[in-house]
Amino acid sequence: MTDVTGPEGKRRYPLRWHVMDALEGAAGVLWPRRMAPFTGWLLLAPALLLVAVLVLGMVQIAESSLHTLDRSTFLPSEDYTLENYRTVADSATYLKVIWRSLYGSFLTVVFTLILAFPYSYILVRTNSAFTRKALLVALFLPFFIGQVVRAYGWLIILGNAGLVNDALELIGVERQRLLFSFPTVVFGLVQYMLPFAVLLLAPALTAIPREVETAAGSLGANWARVLWHVVLPMARPGLIGATLVVSTLSLTDFAMPAMLGGGSQDFIANAIYDQFFRTADQGLGSALALLLVAIGSLLVGAIFAAFGAGTLAMGGRE
Amino acid sequence: MTAPLQRAIFWILVGFAVLILSLPMVIVVGASVTSGNIIAFPPEGFSLKWYEKIAQARDLQQAFWRSIQVSLVCVAVSVPVGTLAGIALSRYRLRGAMALQVYLLLPFTVPLIASGIGMMLVFGEWRILGALWPVGVACAVINLPFIIWSVSASAASLDRDLELAAQNCGAGPIATFFHVTLPAVMPGVITGGLLMFVLAMTEFLVSLLLTDARTVTLPVQVYNNIRSIITPDLAAVSTIFVVIALAAVWLLDRLVGLEIFLKSK
Incomplete structure (x- = not known):
């Protein structure tokens, strides 16, 4: 990094720094300083979303547990019922x-x-x-x-x-x-x-x-x-x-x-x-x-x- | 340890533990080099014919490559996600930290069979069931706490002042992240990534639920074959898993040292 502080007028600005500046600029626009208190949540967001797939799955399971199997069509019934839980309990x-x-x-x-x-x-x-x-x-x-x-x-x-x-x-x-x-x-x-x-x-x-x-x-x-x-x-x-x-x-x-x-x-x-x-x-x-x-x-x-x-x-x- | 009696009792228990931990591996590797046609230990003579056989078995080979793909997807998804989350959890004060803990531990507290079936239903709804990459994503979901742990453990030992110093020298948040924070948590990232790869490679139940006959992964293939007939070629396949495990343990030891897992929090 010593080449940057060369004689006046001959400063070289490495490409990597341009990229980094662009990134910092973009970050500044997309995530302004006043959002700083929420940065932790921003970093967590992908993990929260990924685990949400699991939560969605639980919701799906809960939903389908409320339908009994119709033995004539082999399709889940339309109406909601607790019949399945009764079956398990009995x-x-x-x-x-x-x-x-x-x-x-x-x-x-x-x-x-x-x-x-x-x-x-x-x-x-x-x-x-x-x-x-x-x-x-x-x-x-x-x-x-x-x-x-x-x-x-x-x-x-x-x-x-x-x-x-x-x-x-x-x-x-x-x-x-x-x-x-x-x-x-x-x-x-x-x-x-x-x-x-x-x-x-x-x-x-x-x-x-x-x-x-x-x-x-x-x-x-x-x-x-x-x-x-x-x-x-x-x-x-x-x-x-x-x-x-x-x-x-x-x-x-x-x-x-x-x-x-x-x-x-x-x-x-x-x-x-x-x-x-x-x-x-x-x-x-x-x-x-x-x-x-x-x-x-x-x-x-x-x-x-x-x-x-x-x-x-x-x-x-x- | 002073008392000889304690020594004796502890070592007997440890000896038994080591025996039951290692015996299946030794047996599997031993049985794979038999020249007979049935599983036997000690093996009847030495031969590598079962390795030849699995080298020609297309279903096993394809299952192997599918497992590799699943693991790569899992690593590609979980490493960035887990790294950011691990840093966030240890570097930022977050409201409702306790609720967050409970939420992020869901992959561990929800039983695998329920997670697997839940994702099977969700992926079915999204019409992506039957593709291979969702299996990798599913593996990333169920093992996510592992990488969050390992990254946040590394991040907790990073001196906060280093980041402040970098910013004081004019580095923006992105530069600080890439030049200070990320290198500091790298041991955790590597450990976590390695764990995620191997766990996805050996993941059985979720693969069993999310794959069909065209997309079975290697552990599922082994399981299916065991249920039909046990021949020594399965022992040869299992030896592949032993080799992968050996490589992973060696790498882990070289990169961060196995002793890191003994450190108190």
Whole structure:
């Protein structure tokens, strides 16, 4: 940029600067200085619009949930009715599916946290750079591989002629039918959720100074008491964030129940999919979808109201 | 960590976690090099014949390229949108910040099946269902919070005075943005962009809902094939995903360092 301040009359004004001036000029006209207080909103506008697609989708679902399927024409009915919701409420099958999803999601949260806590703890506290890197890589790889491929791996491992059954046979246990059962679906969900949970827990553990634990220890607390009275309470934002994400993602999961449950262990998402693509009853499917949104929001709302957003807050400001 | 008992318990749990995280990958890669005709682990002898087979399978190849296109659309949409939003959220005081948080977290709080079906209905109304680019846009919508997070985390650590200094030196708002703000949040933009690409590449449920037989993406193709018959060629396809994941992790580590995710907010 030194060439600009040459001798008088010989100033060169680079093309880039012309472009920048033109841009600044245009910006000044399109977005005058008095609009400055709204600049934040201008920058946010595209994101707000993009998320609006989702909101529109919710409106569409709500709309179509109010029409029943006319069995004679296979078209949605003209008039508005709450019939679909009544069908869901009266159906023992759907109540069972909803219960199974809630119970599965609860179990997933418990087991995921039991595994994610020591994982994050060692990840944060270890002195070995190699251990830390290895644990991080082991965490990110599956996160980037995607659900389908991971479920496929488990199909091979847990299949009737799979690795686990081979091992069982070696130690003299009869081959088991492991796939397509509820515990297997929960297991699949746990291993799927583990990276999410660790990534939400670890920042909270980083925020706890090592000295606090040392101090508690030197005051006579054994490790279990340090953990229970010091580390866990201080890790609360992380535990909340992890619980929020794991519970909602597993409650609404489709792939694990579909692939590891093999149709016998459907969660709500699978029931919705079936209504849309097997039975082609869009209204009933929409009612179920809206119900799932409601259950999920209630869950999130309850955790939010009770504990705050934890490590889930965006934008650095709480 | 002092107590040996705590050490032992924690390491046993971590060992189990590492096992269940890595085992599917190892098995899939192992099964893909079998010379037999059925899925088996340990594989029966070594051969690359299943890779040869997928190299000739047109449906898989086309699905692969469609996935790449979807990911590129997703990145093209989400990176500018998410970058601006991330900067706005951390650099400007906005009225109703709490409501904004709730609104912008909708892609995470609305279940994927509902988002997917909602967008399926909306795109159907707009008569763009069946094209490939809306799938990319949908992936951008459902993963948007990821890039907003990563950008706003970078932006929060930028010294406000730097922007003021630039303006003091005569830089207009546009120049300040491109020469000061954007370079400062670049680590967040790159991390977010990478995340968006890989997540769109592996996105399954929303793709399943928004694609038809002519536009299936690779994860959906794998899912469909699993439901019909499990042959080792799927293991070879899955290995492609493992390779992509390895590349992404390596890149992420080189660009920003994986340790960045451990930082407290």
